[in-house]
Amino acid sequence: MDVIKIKGTDDTPNIILDAENNIIEFSGRSLPEDVVTFYAPAIQWIEEYAKNPNPKTNVIFRLEYFNTASSKAILDILLKFEDIHNDGNDVTVFWYYQEDDEDMMEAGEEYSEIVDIPFEMHSY
Amino acid sequence: MGNVDYMELIYSFHQDMLDNKFTLVYDGEITHQITKAFTSLAESKMDSYSEDSSIKKKVFHVMVECLQNLSKHAEEYEYKGNKSQYGNGIFIVGRIGQEEKEYQVITGNAVEKKRVPELKALLEKINQLDKEGLKELFKKQMREGSMSEKGGAGLGLIDIARKTGEKLEYHFIDMDEKNNFFLLRTKISRIID
Numbered sequence: 001m002d003v004i005k006i007k008g009t010d011d012t013p014n015i016i017l018d019a020e021n022n023i024i025e026f027s028g029r030s031l032p033e034d035v036v037t038f039y040a041p042a043i044q045w046i047e048e049y050a051k052n053p054n055p056k057t058n059v060i061f062r063l064e065y066f067n068t069a070s071s072k073a074i075l076d077i078l079l080k081f082e083d084i085h086n087d088g089n090d091v092t093v094f095w096y097y098q099e100d101d102e103d104m105m106e107a108g109e110e111y112s113e114i115v116d117i118p119f120e121m122h123s124y
Numbered sequence: 125m126g127n128v129d130y131m132e133l134i135y136s137f138h139q140d141m142l143d144n145k146f147t148l149v150y151d152g153e154i155t156h157q158i159t160k161a162f163t164s165l166a167e168s169k170m171d172s173y174s175e176d177s178s179i180k181k182k183v184f185h186v187m188v189e190c191l192q193n194l195s196k197h198a199e200e201y202e203y204k205g206n207k208s209q210y211g212n213g214i215f216i217v218g219r220i221g222q223e224e225k226e227y228q229v230i231t232g233n234a235v236e237k238k239r240v241p242e243l244k245a246l247l248e249k250i251n252q253l254d255k256e257g258l259k260e261l262f263k264k265q266m267r268e269g270s271m272s273e274k275g276g277a278g279l280g281l282i283d284i285a286r287k288t289g290e291k292l293e294y295h296f297i298d299m300d301e302k303n304n305f306f307l308l309r310t311k312i313s314r315i316i317d
Binding site: 033068103113 | 178184259262283287
């Protein structure tokens with residue numbers, strides 16, 4: 001499978017999607033000008049990955065900031081992984097937030113309430 | 125020699141800004157570049173007097189959502205016979221209150237009258253809900269609201285209420301047969317709870 005590596009900027013996140021090395025990670029800031037276009041390659045990659053996922057999938061989110069337009073895209077990504085989980089695969093979301101960032105912690109908790117995947121919350 | 129009245133008008137405009145503690149007033153099209161410029165301006169300004177990081181985050185968050193609302197929803201309209209080329213919006217930022225203990229972010233834009241009842245209903249609903257209710261509404265809108273071409277599904281307004289912990293202050297003004305002018309005033313307390 002192709003590897004996707006998108007380097008983050010001050011308004012778009014770092015994205016690593018690497019099936020071979022089993023790394024799926026979104027980090028940084030997310031307020032892209034066009035959310036749908038920005039996240040489309042990641043969504044496509046996950047759909048492709050779903051056809052033949054690794055025995056264990058860890059999805060890492062380490063976001064500093066995202067706007068409400070991105071929050072919907074993040075949910076769409078999580079729902080794709082929920083499908084993989086519902087197909088009987090082992091999927092865990094690791095949600096990292098800065099120690100004093102209550103909003104980011106709550107955002108993770110809210111996603112874990114919406115999406116049927118185990119979440120692990122970690123502060124850093 | 126310039127036109128004296130006109131020059132004095134500028135001076136009184138300057139005084140109005142000072143009297144109202146407006147630090148930034150912008151009228152026009154909101155682009156992604158402008159959003160980035162305004163937010164980084166506010167961030168570096170707040171850095172210059174070491175504003176608390178959680179307050180800084182809130183101001184940044186509210187500014188982004190307000191600017192996004194303008195860029196997505198401001199309706200074009202005719203003003204004195206001239207059609208604005210883009211949806212025109214006004215965006216104001218300032219520090220207000222006793223000892224400037226609050227930030228405020230104000231937006232103003234034209235909204236088509238047929239969209240007003242729906243917008244009013246959402247604003248009223250948001251203002252009736254407590255913290256938990258807002259959280260549930262946000263989750264519901266995120267799940268159900270598809271990413272329309274306008275984007276957002278009302279998430280921005282709910283988010284502003286959640287982040288500030290304040291009621292949304294708003295006002296509609298009748299402009300013409302087609303549009304209302306929608307004003308939204310958001311306050312962010314500088315007192316850390």
